[in-house]
Amino acid sequence: MSEKQSWNIEKAAVLGSGVMGMAIAAHLAGCGIDCLVLDIVPFDNMLSEKEQKQRDAGDKRVRNKLAAAALKQAMKWKPPASAFYSKNDAKRITIGNFDDDLHKIKDVDWVIEVVVERMDIKKSLLAKVDEYRGENTIITTNTSGLSVVEMVSDCSPEMRKNFLGTHFFNPVRFMKLLEIIPHPETAPALVSFMESFCSNELGKGVILAKDTPNFIANRIGMHGISLTFQLMTEMDYRIDEVDAICGKAIGHASSAAFKTADLVGIDTMKHVGMTVYDKCPNDEEREIFKPPAFIDQMIENGWLGRKAKSGFYKRGPKKERLVLDWKTMEYIPQEKPEWPSLAKSKEIRKPGARLANMINSDDRGGKFAWKLTAASLLYIARRIPEIADHILDIDNGLCWGFNWEIGPFAGWDAIGLRTSVERMKADGYEIPANITTMLEKGNESFYKEEDGVRYQYDLVNQEYVAIKPDEKIIVLKELGDDRKVASNDGATLWDLGDRVLCYQMHTKMNAIDNETIEMQNKAVDLLEADEFDAMVIANNSKNFSVGANLMLVLMGLHSDEENKYDQIEEMVKALQDVNMRMKYCSKPIVAAPVGFTFGGGCEIALHAHRVVGAAETYAGLVEVGVGLIPAGGGTKELVMRALEGVDMSNRPSLLPFLQKAFENIAKAEVATGLKAAMDLGIFRQTDVMVTNAEYRIYEAKKVALGMFLTGHNPGKPRTDIPVGGVSATAAFMIAVDGMVKSGWASEHDRLIADKVAWIIGGGDRAEGQTISEQELLDMERKVFMDLLREEKTVERIQYMLMNNKPLRN
Numbered sequence: 065m066s067e068k069q070s071w072n073i074e075k076a077a078v079l080g081s082g083v084m085g086m087a088i089a090a091h092l093a094g095c096g097i098d099c100l101v102l103d104i105v106p107f108d109n110m111l112s113e114k115e116q117k118q119r120d121a122g123d124k125r126v127r128n129k130l131a132a133a134a135l136k137q138a139m140k141w142k143p144p145a146s147a148f149y150s151k152n153d154a155k156r157i158t159i160g161n162f163d164d165d166l167h168k169i170k171d172v173d174w175v176i177e178v179v180v181e182r183m184d185i186k187k188s189l190l191a192k193v194d195e196y197r198g199e200n201t202i203i204t205t206n207t208s209g210l211s212v213v214e215m216v217s218d219c220s221p222e223m224r225k226n227f228l229g230t231h232f233f234n235p236v237r238f239m240k241l242l243e244i245i246p247h248p249e250t251a252p253a254l255v256s257f258m259e260s261f262c263s264n265e266l267g268k269g270v271i272l273a274k275d276t277p278n279f280i281a282n283r284i285g286m287h288g289i290s291l292t293f294q295l296m297t298e299m300d301y302r303i304d305e306v307d308a309i310c311g312k313a314i315g316h317a318s319s320a321a322f323k324t325a326d327l328v329g330i331d332t333m334k335h336v337g338m339t340v341y342d343k344c345p346n347d348e349e350r351e352i353f354k355p356p357a358f359i360d361q362m363i364e365n366g367w368l369g370r371k372a373k374s375g376f377y378k379r380g381p382k383k384e385r386l387v388l389d390w391k392t393m394e395y396i397p398q399e400k401p402e403w404p405s406l407a408k409s410k411e412i413r414k415p416g417a418r419l420a421n422m423i424n425s426d427d428r429g430g431k432f433a434w435k436l437t438a439a440s441l442l443y444i445a446r447r448i449p450e451i452a453d454h455i456l457d458i459d460n461g462l463c464w465g466f467n468w469e470i471g472p473f474a475g476w477d478a479i480g481l482r483t484s485v486e487r488m489k490a491d492g493y494e495i496p497a498n499i500t501t502m503l504e505k506g507n508e509s510f511y512k513e514e515d516g517v518r519y520q521y522d523l524v525n526q527e528y529v530a531i532k533p534d535e536k537i538i539v540l541k542e543l544g545d546d547r548k549v550a551s552n553d554g555a556t557l558w559d560l561g562d563r564v565l566c567y568q569m570h571t572k573m574n575a576i577d578n579e580t581i582e583m584q585n586k587a588v589d590l591l592e593a594d595e596f597d598a599m600v601i602a603n604n605s606k607n608f609s610v611g612a613n614l615m616l617v618l619m620g621l622h623s624d625e626e627n628k629y630d631q632i633e634e635m636v637k638a639l640q641d642v643n644m645r646m647k648y649c650s651k652p653i654v655a656a657p658v659g660f661t662f663g664g665g666c667e668i669a670l671h672a673h674r675v676v677g678a679a680e681t682y683a684g685l686v687e688v689g690v691g692l693i694p695a696g697g698g699t700k701e702l703v704m705r706a707l708e709g710v711d712m713s714n715r716p717s718l719l720p721f722l723q724k725a726f727e728n729i730a731k732a733e734v735a736t737g738l739k740a741a742m743d744l745g746i747f748r749q750t751d752v753m754v755t756n757a758e759y760r761i762y763e764a765k766k767v768a769l770g771m772f773l774t775g776h777n778p779g780k781p782r783t784d785i786p787v788g789g790v791s792a793t794a795a796f797m798i799a800v801d802g803m804v805k806s807g808w809a810s811e812h813d814r815l816i817a818d819k820v821a822w823i824i825g826g827g828d829r830a831e832g833q834t835i836s837e838q839e840l841l842d843m844e845r846k847v848f849m850d851l852l853r854e855e856k857t858v859e860r861i862q863y864m865l866m867n868n869k870p871l872r873n
Contacts, residue, residue, distance in 0.1 A: 081134035085178035087236040090147035093156035131159035150739035204230040209278035241465035242268035267755025277343035281465035315415030317467035322376035326369035405429040415469035416478025554579030565596040575613040591651040598768035602656035611663025643671040652771035656764035667696035676764035678757035684734035689870035691857030695848035700840040783836040787826025796821035
């Protein structure tokens with residue numbers, strides 16, 4: 065067996081059940097990998113006297129207490145920190161302890177050490193791992209900045225060959241970045257395998273980092289926040305002023321500097337900074353990593369950030385947001401600075417243009433932005449090749465690890481390399497030699513594209529090198545005009561190759577309107593005309609679709625035309641019809657959702673033959689929030705899906721099965737991920753989760769082609785759908801009445817829910833009688849139009865459009 069074929073990961077062991085360890089285990093379990101999670105046997109001070117005796121007698125319940133408690137706690141975590149895609153994934157995790165169970169690692173494919181960030185403890189544990197590991201077991205450490213070389217200095221050469229660093233970012237499920245840090249003796253083939261595996265199976269954005277303190281993202285990110293502290297004190301800015309500058313206005317994360325620090329934890333942040341200070345004596349800006357006095361005072365006061373409910377920000381007694389005055393160490397009301405630079409930045413869509421706007425402004429915001437940007441860029445340029453060889457790894461590290469919209473080198477291109485360097489010189493900054501050489505050679509951008517090939521500038525060898533494209537990332541707008549089949553203002557049809565069509569909506573938030581429906585019909589026409597063999601519904605946006613264009617609906621309601629309701633109903637009927645055309649199309653159609661998949665967008669996905677969606681797909685029929693019900697076929701589909709697999713031969717009560725459909729609609733349930741949507745019965749268990757969202761179009765295309773090649777038979781519209789009848793309708797209404805009386809629902813909620821119950825019950829039918837798909841669609845449409853005539857529904861639509869959140873009236 066060759067070296068490249070010797071690794072396959074189906075089982076893993078996670079050593080350490082702290083927050084990070086359990087989050088890694090949960091993520092692996094969600095990706096289909098069985099996990100053994102081990103931790104220490106509890107010390108005496110962790111146990112009662114009775115438990116100490118039980119532990120010493122070999123009671124596994126006590127000896128495994130730490131890992132068991134961590135697993136139980138992880139199952140309670142909520143978004144945005146939830147660890148599991150589905151609680152069912154926890155079944156893949158088994159627990160144990162180091163003393164009794166470490167020998168079991170010989171049967172796993174990957175061991176991940178995730179114990180406390182202390183070199184002595186890590187070295188001791190890894191030495192024991194060396195005793196028990198299998199011959200080809202991959203061993204990695206999840207350290208945020210300790211040396212991987214030192215960590216295994218006492219281990220065998222055979223283990224070092226299979227050892228490397230894998231630095232996950234927290235929360236593991238949601239943060240894309242994974243830094244891989246090879247040991248000098250790591251087998252090159254293993255590095256390549258782990259890059260591929262972690263990208264394809266775990267959905268991570270992988271960058272290769274060198275074995276330097278804090279690696280890439282934390283080294284640069286910590287310098288940025290340390291520099292922010294310094295400039296804030298030197299220039300006398302407030303914390304909320306700085307955050308207004310250091311967020312979206314310059315292409316960084318919306319949490320900016322100080323909100324990010326609160327999320328990370330003030331104590332953790334200090335530890336990361338001091339790691340650089342202690343381990344990088346030759347860093348020319350070493351002193352900046354020592355925290356200012358107010359940080360030490362915050363830690364002494366217990367103001368550690370969000371986990372302590374007070375940090376740089378906290379809530380006041382009336383839930384008002386307060387911000388720390390770093391000079392007086394008192395909390396004061398938060399304010400929003402009103403500078404022209406910030407006002408203009410909010411009008412600019414592209415992050416590079418926002419950055420350019422800020423640094424070229426003369427107001428208080430612009431002055432801070434320029435000093436921060438200039439000093440940061442120069443520091444980052446000097447880190448090559450110390451921490452990384454390629455600028456793309458640094459850009460990706462900051463985008464994937466700190467949620468920046470644009471990386472530092474791409475941002476430098478956006479503000480103009482030569483012009484910004486001349487300004488830096490005029491301000492007295494020393495320009496790094498690699499940048500000076502680059503400009504002397506006449507190269508004025510870090511990235512360029514020629515003949516369809518993208519290049520990055522190699523600051524070490526002073527030349528452009530091609531960026532190897534990832535064939536699994538399909539960017540529709542980059543396909544070229546020759547691959548554009550048809551287009552209008554609402555949507556475009558693309559030829560994905562291999563006779564596969566792609567339907568892409570591109571309205572604002574991919575909202576559904578007459579033009580998107582027109583192009584959706586055009587797509588089905590092409591499929592039925594045998595122009596294509598299959599279709600994928602997808603886009604490259606963060607969100608699949610937020611549903612119907614409510615502004616069009618509201619404008620229609622305010623129209624003076626006599627037939628305004630008829631016009632709206634025609635649009636609803638058109639969406640119903642095209643969705644049914646898709647569902648019963650002779651060629652397979654696969655939806656590839658991501659992000660918000662709401663209302664009509666969810667209904668489109670429901671009428672595809674298969675869903676191949678991103679793990680972070682938040683699907684739901686949310687129309688109740690605007691006083692309506694799903695009327696694009698969504699109500700019908702949830703009724704049908706609730707009854708799939710139910711044995712009707714014994715005439716079972718349908719109420720328990722239909723209850724899920726009713727609650728999904730009446731409560732406007734939104735799934736917290738694709739697997740959660742399966743658990744709710746919105747999507748099917750046979751649908752496919754893609755952990756790497758950028759790969760979903762590629763994977764959806766493969767599935768669509770597979771369905772075509774194996775024979776696709778959509779069947780015919782159903783006429784025999786059993787309904788819950790008037791008894792189910794009555795039961796649902798009684799439940800809603802209880803919610804109204806307890807204050808959980810309003811009278812308008814009751815009106816809507818009662819109408820949903822009427823549809824799911826099948827109108828006046830008795831339980832067990834049948835109904836057709838078309839009759840359910842007609843009932844959906846009737847209720848939708850009835851509700852549009854309700855004043856409170858119009859109020860909800862208006863409120864949503866103005867405030868981007870639902871009104872409970």
